[in-house]
Amino acid sequence: MDDTIHAGTDTDSRYVVATYRLRDRADTLEARAEGIAIGLTIGTWTDLPNARKAQVAAHCGRVEGIRVIDEAAPGGVIAEIDIAYPVANLDTTFASLLTTVFGKLSMDGEIRLQRLHLPEDLERAYPGPKFGVSGVRERFGVYGRPLVMSIFKACAGLTLDELVDQFGEQAAGGVDLVKDDEIFFSEVHASAAERVVAYREKAREVAAQTGRETAYAVNLTGPVHQLRDKAKRLAELGAGALLVNVVAYGFDVLADLARDPDISVPILAHPAVSGALYGSPNYGIAADIVLGQLMRLAGADMGIFPSMYGSVTLGGEATEQLLAHLRKDGVHRKVLPAPSAGIYPGLVPQLYRDFGIDLILNAGGGIHGHPGGASMGGQAFFDAISAVQQGQSLQAAAVDKPALAAAIAKWGARA
Template structure:
């Protein structure tokens, strides 16, 4: 087959096709159409040499079928892939096709996978989330407000006793969840099993004192078999959540953990560490929208998606990604988006105005950096969120919540960097 066989702008994608939108800048000497044809060829069944196949393989060829106008970072092109190209339930195989060799081809100067439209059959071959946004009421007592989480700061270096104490103070201050950060796993200064058992003991104490369900997002990130063992340990200790660094562990590992957590009744909190290696440059890589899609297929229950520009990290269409995670997707459960990174009580109102209240809000320094300590910082964050849900201004709520007043005096409404 010639490269030209992979370009057909008259083709209308079939409902069983996986339809991918890319943005590309063609390599030297190639038109956009020629580059798009090479993308379709390389990501399905083409090659640089002319072949005379013994069987008809055209039915398994991807087709570049739409070329849009040029933009700031390239031209959008659509490639339709027949569903027969893909192995059901294997994210690794699917992504090797649609985000594999093509990212390094000379035929494109830059290329970015922007979005995917998933056929029902392929999407339903994945489990999707076990709980999704239902964790708010099934595992926690958040009700209609955003669940609230915090990472102890500094995120590594605390002893087990210090870590558990910070968790207790955050829980009794009104937060729902303690969370490990991406690089806290099983270090000598805070060993995994001791941290889990002691932190959950403090959780039980906080639940008894507050009358609210509390829990702990335990980072089980490790080699795949060890992640499963750690998830089992969390369940044995009475925890309801595990956390996985989904990009660094890989999607197949996430799928393995998801299969085991089905039996353990554990929800999966997805941290996106390393995502920016794929999505930060607007002209190349894989978009956060697509990473969120992969995570939903693999079966996570919540995933960090950004703060709509209000925190310390770069963001890419956070509101749009969140809307997709909450929307209908071939019968799979939804995913609860997580806003995190540089948040504090003074910017919660703007955050929730931009993203809505169907999110999890996670603050670290914006809780523990409170002048009166972690418990006061937790009370300030809870008050700020409840004020928004109740339609009350932060300033008004601060008149009756001194911890919030102190937080506003310290941080105002400025976004950290």
């Protein structure tokens, strides 16, 4: 049931509008909504003298809509409430945005931030992607097909020579990018700078045989106050991209990196810790806001998120909403999506259908677990891409492509 109790009609560019899904008594929804609008902006209204009311009126939130979507839910009705927050209350940081629309409210029982609408003028105040889809393609020289990215595995505890060997095996498969594992923080055996230099040398060595130089997405780690300088240094040394654990560090950290003109490499956003925000259907913040809308505003050029195919998944509807944020026409460049977990060569036709060509085929086990090793694992993805582009089934293509044949034998193939 969709039973509109109250709806406003005059929301404009002066307001951010947040939509919440909550459970409450039907007869208290209007009071609850008013309490949110005032409580997250000016704190109180009824106790203010008239002169003070006039002074703070421009900073007061207002109720835009109340809709009952399930009146038979146990423990009260399920409703959606739209609250408009004055842009004048914000300072264009993500800290101010998130604290305003969901700060103390996030602790007020069963309530979830479902949607967030920002006016274009406010969106422009955030950096957005420096490269975006077209810039990433230009940088890596990849056109007319998805990018292929291999995930570095078994990093911790290895010497630099061992890491270089592992990088070289992945690069030999022709992958466009090799990214660090997001949990690789230790620099006891090899610093990020040493890895960037050594991997680039190895990439050039491999490229002499393959004709393609693989880029390296290095995990940007360390104290927050050192990240910008470290990012600049890694870019200067030849990093292909920067991997950033955005939710763990904060969206404002990503925005700070994206705004800096001297950090001249694309940023690959990792979703680590984000499940703590979106994991419950009744609490937290919707996944498409966290991994789509905010990531793009903050400056991610490429965005990793759980695919629809693995054991960790967002589901089809959430994925569609997330993609809508990454790809919508707007004030910022579009983001290249990188669905992750459960990606293997036999899935490539399905990935084309679900995402088109503007995506990253991001594989860990689907490359490293190949019976012929990581180089054949990467090759199997390119064999699958070639088959799809030629309108050929993977099984038919595999007849004379041993890497793809072995991948299908191990993991199967979707038609």
